[in-house]
Amino acid sequence: MVPSLLAFHVFAILQISTAFRLPTVPAKATPVRAASSAAVSVSLGGVTYVNQGLAELGAPLQLKPGTWQALSNGSFTGTLVVQPDRGFNVISTIDYQARRHELDFVLTPYYDSADLTFAAAQKTFALTYKDTVLETSGLDPSAIRAAMSGAGTNPLADPQMPIAMSMREGLVANADGTYWTSDEYGPYIYLFSADGHLIQTIQPPQAILPFDSKGNLNFTANVDPATGRGAKPSQASQSPSSGNGVVPLPLSSSGKVEATSEIHFVSEGVFLCLARDGNGHGGSGDKIKYKHADLFSIANATDIHGTAFDSPSTPVAPKGKLSKTITPATYVSFVDYADATQLARFGLHNGALLIFIATQTTTPLLDAKWESLALAPVGDSSAPDDFFLFTASDNDFLSTQGVSLGVPYNAGEDVDNQFLVFRVTLPGASANVKKALGLC
Numbered sequence: 001m002v003p004s005l006l007a008f009h010v011f012a013i014l015q016i017s018t019a020f021r022l023p024t025v026p027a028k029a030t031p032v033r034a035a036s037s038a039a040v041s042v043s044l045g046g047v048t049y050v051n052q053g054l055a056e057l058g059a060p061l062q063l064k065p066g067t068w069q070a071l072s073n074g075s076f077t078g079t080l081v082v083q084p085d086r087g088f089n090v091i092s093t094i095d096y097q098a099r100r101h102e103l104d105f106v107l108t109p110y111y112d113s114a115d116l117t118f119a120a121a122q123k124t125f126a127l128t129y130k131d132t133v134l135e136t137s138g139l140d141p142s143a144i145r146a147a148m149s150g151a152g153t154n155p156l157a158d159p160q161m162p163i164a165m166s167m168r169e170g171l172v173a174n175a176d177g178t179y180w181t182s183d184e185y186g187p188y189i190y191l192f193s194a195d196g197h198l199i200q201t202i203q204p205p206q207a208i209l210p211f212d213s214k215g216n217l218n219f220t221a222n223v224d225p226a227t228g229r230g231a232k233p234s235q236a237s238q239s240p241s242s243g244n245g246v247v248p249l250p251l252s253s254s255g256k257v258e259a260t261s262e263i264h265f266v267s268e269g270v271f272l273c274l275a276r277d278g279n280g281h282g283g284s285g286d287k288i289k290y291k292h293a294d295l296f297s298i299a300n301a302t303d304i305h306g307t308a309f310d311s312p313s314t315p316v317a318p319k320g321k322l323s324k325t326i327t328p329a330t331y332v333s334f335v336d337y338a339d340a341t342q343l344a345r346f347g348l349h350n351g352a353l354l355i356f357i358a359t360q361t362t363t364p365l366l367d368a369k370w371e372s373l374a375l376a377p378v379g380d381s382s383a384p385d386d387f388f389l390f391t392a393s394d395n396d397f398l399s400t401q402g403v404s405l406g407v408p409y410n411a412g413e414d415v416d417n418q419f420l421v422f423r424v425t426l427p428g429a430s431a432n433v434k435k436a437l438g439l440c
């Protein structure tokens with residue numbers, strides 16, 4: 001994505017149905033206790049990272065600074081800040097007011113290898129709805145706000161921007177109560193006050209902005225722009241880039257990019273990347289082939305910031321072929337969400353529709369649209385590099401009993417938000433994770 005994004009801990013958006021049906025938490029855990037035998041290690045830049053498996057089943061996004069707490073009985077508590085992205089808008093654009101919710105949670109990690117029922121697994125991550133803050137005014141008929149004088153040099157002057165800003169895709173909670181968030185159609189980064197007022201707007205480099213064929217900025221979602229966000233040529237080649245460099249995303253067997261839904265800062269030059277297909281509950285097919293939190297390093301990658309590649313006329317990968325002058329980031333596979341053994345431990349499954357129908361009340365299918373990552377320290381003095389990796393799915397407001405803009409709707413299916421919590425070993429992440437959570 002945008003260089004500036006990498007300066008923050010960017011979290012994708014968690015979606016909650018308008019009726020506030022809280023996530024039926026799908027859990028899945030890799031035996032943490034059996035870490036030595038079940039753990040999966042990868043090496044990146046000479047550092048070994050370990051996926052110790054699912055520790056919990058739940059659904060968070062950003063952990064609110066100052067709330068993460070280890071209890072003496074082995075459970076953990078805190079407050080999650082989650083952000084629905086756009087409302088129930090399958091037919092057309094709707095007048096949806098962007099918002100964020102707070103949820104209190106009690107996490108009780110499950111480290112045994114025996115399979116839990118789904119109902120028991122849900123108890124390992126108990127959520128309680130707490131609060132909502134509304135941001136922005138909803139749909140603006142003029143669609144675009146004119147640039148303010150000084151934009152580009154004065155951080156408080158807004159550039160030309162999509163006023164609707166409702167397709168929220170990133171969230172970072174600051175210790176002072178302000179929030180960084182991003183939108184999909186700019187794609188810009190915004191700073192909001194604790195009570196939901198816009199303070200600052202950061203516009204990405206020209207190469208990423210949605211320009212039409214005449215060179216006009218146009219944030220419409222109905223038509224792909226000629227260059228920038230979602231433009232076909234760059235999608236096929238680089239999908240999201242890391243801003244300063246280019247990240248080579250995994251490809252499916254048919255050569256499609258497993259697009260990234262979230263990038264999360266780990267340590268200097270190292271990031272977690274949520275890359276996935278569209279299959280799973282609420283998605284296009286049942287059998288999930290790729291749903292991962294992977295790792296990449298930009299240590300040896302070419303820094304393209306401030307070069308000709310900032311311009312839409314010089315794409316990093318014309319026709320899908322990366323420019324020979326660019327060394328991409330080093331990318332390694334890390335946590336597989338759809339690991340059958342781990343899913344079974346938390347009463348979930350991946351797979352065919354028939355199995356799903358037969359067992360849906362007890363073993364739900366893993367959701368399709370995982371969109372967020374967050375880290376918190378385990379606090380185990382014998383494993384100081386161990387963290388809980390929280391991840392949550394977006395349900396697109398799919399509910400048979402939804403209410404949108406005051407009007408009841410039936411989306412034809414119920415897709416609850418799902419939350420998973422893995423235990424992972426991430427050398428070098430401690431200082432940043434603690435700082436982000438206000439623990440030091």
Ligand SMILES: *[C@@H]1O[C@H](CO)[C@@H](O)[C@H](O)[C@H]1NC(C)=O
Pocket residue numbers: 044045046297298299300330
């Ligand atoms: C970067 O290059 C150095 C020297 O070749 C190598 O030792 C290191 O592992 C590389 N790091 C990554 C993340 O690829």
Ligand SMILES: *[C@@H]1O[C@H](CO)[C@@H](O)[C@H](O)[C@H]1NC(C)=O
Pocket residue numbers: 071073074075106108
């Ligand atoms: C620990 O205490 C909290 C708060 O009373 C409770 O919610 C949680 O279930 C307890 N955990 C265990 C493992 O008993």
Ligand SMILES: *[C@@H]1O[C@H](CO)[C@@H](O)[C@H](O)[C@H]1NC(C)=O
Pocket residue numbers: 144216217218219220222223
């Ligand atoms: C943006 O593109 C859409 C779809 O092509 C078009 O209807 C709309 O008029 C354009 N808006 C502007 C401000 O150019």
